[in-house]
Amino acid sequence: MRIIGGVWKRSKLAVLDRPGLRPTPDRVRETLFNWLGQDLHGWRCLDAFAGSGALAFEAASRGAKEVLACETDGALVEQLLTSKAKLKADGVLIQRANGLNALLAQAPASWDLVFLDPPFDSQLLAPSLQAAQAAIKPGGRVYLEAGEAWGEAELAPLGWQLQRHLRAGAVHAHLLGLATSG
DSSP states (O other): BBSSSSSSOOOOOOOOOOTTTTOOOOHHHHHHHHTTTTTTTEEEEETOOTTTTTTHHHHHTTSSSEEEEEOOOHHHHHHHHHHHHHOTTTEEEEEEEHHHHOOOHHHHHHOOEEEEOOOTTEEEEEEHHHHHHHEEEEEEEEEEESSSOOOOOHHHGTTEEEEEEEEETTTEEEEEEEEOOO
């Protein structure tokens, strides 16, 4: 796995072989950061289910001033810490934590971008979207990666609006914004 843009472009990230771990593919990350405008200088990003750290380190490489990467698997946390040291990624904080609980613990309106990429077989997407609604700043975004497309019927009751969608193999990538009332 490699970082595709920013100051660490072409840097390789080690990926452990862990059950259910699916690093976000290069093509999907490239599209996501094209949607976001490439430059994340000054942004605060939270990667609630960090796994390999591909999304967290990609955001930091593109200028995010602070990235919180949460992961429950101890071996993955150790790998994230190794990657952080290798890249000298001082703006990346690695936390061994449940992503949903970490989202619930955030100050209101404190994050510009939240990455939600939990295991596809979990029931974490809807509760994570609800928790992210309080944590995201006005005008902030959520990146949602899932095994199926989420449309207006699923998103609107949770307070979200689909801005972009991409399907790449078994991955559905969504860029969401807070739903506007009225």
